[in-house]
Amino acid sequence: MTARVLTTRVAAVAGGALLALSPLTAQAAQVTPPTQNAPSTHALQTPQTPRPTQTAPVIAAKGATLVDGATGTSLFAKEADTARPIASTAKIMAASVVLDTKGVDLERRVPVKQEYRDFVTQHGSSTADLQTGDKLTVRQLLYAALLPSGADAAYALADTFGTGSTNDERTASFIAQMNHKAGELGLAHTKFDSFDGAGADASTPDELVKLARHAMQNDTFRTVVKTKQYKGEAPAANGRTRYYTWNNTNQLLGSYDGVIGIKTGTTTPAGDCLVFAATRGDKTLYGTVLNSKDRYADAAKLLDHGFGTTKAKTLKLRALPADTQRD
Known part of the structure; x- marks a missing residue:
């Protein structure tokens, strides 16, 4: 369960109609009217066969969107402009602030403070x-x-990338940077008041996808979010070596062919959330589901809609180790 921090989220409850990419509708065959000097060809023309209508998927999420990654063209939308709590998907912005820092040193060593553990x-x-x-x-x-x-x-x-003389000042500075970055990206309905997404952080499905497309331009970010499991080591306080293993909470990764990330999020106000991306051939799709009772099935249905496949019907989620965090 994702952290509850500085403030309490307000859950947005809305239904709303499904909005989808306009169905392909066959147009009546155009008939050239007979001219005065030529015989009519009307009787020789065969009406075009109507194309099958593409049915929009029915999903559980209260808010959702799916876009073409190359053009940003909307392929599906459900209350896509409605701001809702976003839980830990806010960490996409936290990572972007760090990675967009000019001259960032990814190998810089950061000592773990007791305050970080106390916060948890x-x-x-x-x-x-x-x-x-x-x-x-x-x-x-x-x-x-x-x-x-x-x-x-x-x-x-x-605490590392904020400025100030105390932990509180530095974290407040960092959250301000998150909001500034949202302004730079034109995310008018996106607001952050925590560094981990469990406060009154809110965004819309459309704006979260826009943020995700920005974040995925960074090689490091792309590498991290597509990783199912990370194993690493770090110098420990006692002079020995500590070994860490972290599993990706995103179960769509490794379960639906082509998925390349991105981030889960869960709190009581936000419900289950997911920002996701997948690539098939030269086509990449980005999507978001907010406050869903079945976020992975929803995401799979949306990807099927975008790719023209039926994989969601047989989706089997990647099992997580018993000690894995749930988010």
Whole structure:
């Protein structure tokens, strides 16, 4: 379960009609009217056979969208412009702020503070189980924040890349950077008030997809979010070596052919959320489902809709190890 932090989310409950890409509708055959000097060809023409109508998928999510990754063209929308709580999908923005930092050193070592672990305990957050005194690289912290959705790792990144003389000042500065980045990307309905997504953070399906398309332009981000399991080591406080293993909470990865990420999120106000992307041949699709009772089935249905396949009917989710975080 993703962390509950600084403020309480407000769940948005809405139904709404399904909006889909306009169905392909056959047009009546165009008939050339007879001219005065030529015989009519009307009797020789055969009406065009109507193309089958593409049915929009029925999904459980209260808000959703699917777009063509190359053009941004909408392929499906359900309350796609309605802002809702987004849970840990907000960590996509946290990672983007770090990776967009000019001259960022991904191999910089960051000491784990006890405050990061205390935060997890106090708020019941999902965790990467970072150990106090260990020194992890920024790159490792990105894996820790995005795979097991560790709030402790997100705190470490915010504390490192924010400015100020105290933890609170630095994390507030980092959240301000997240909101500034949202403004730069034109995400008018996207607001952040936490570094890990369990506050009153909110966005729309359309804007989350826009954020995801931006994040996926970064090679490091793409590599991290498509990783099913990460194993690494870090210097421990006692001089020994600590070994970490983090599993990706995104079960669509490895279950639906072509999926390349991106991020799960779950809180009580937000419900189950998922931002996802998949590639088939030269076609990449991006999508979001917010507040869904069956987010993976919803995502598979949307991808089938975009790719013209029927894989969702036989979807079997990748099993996660028993000790894996759930988000």
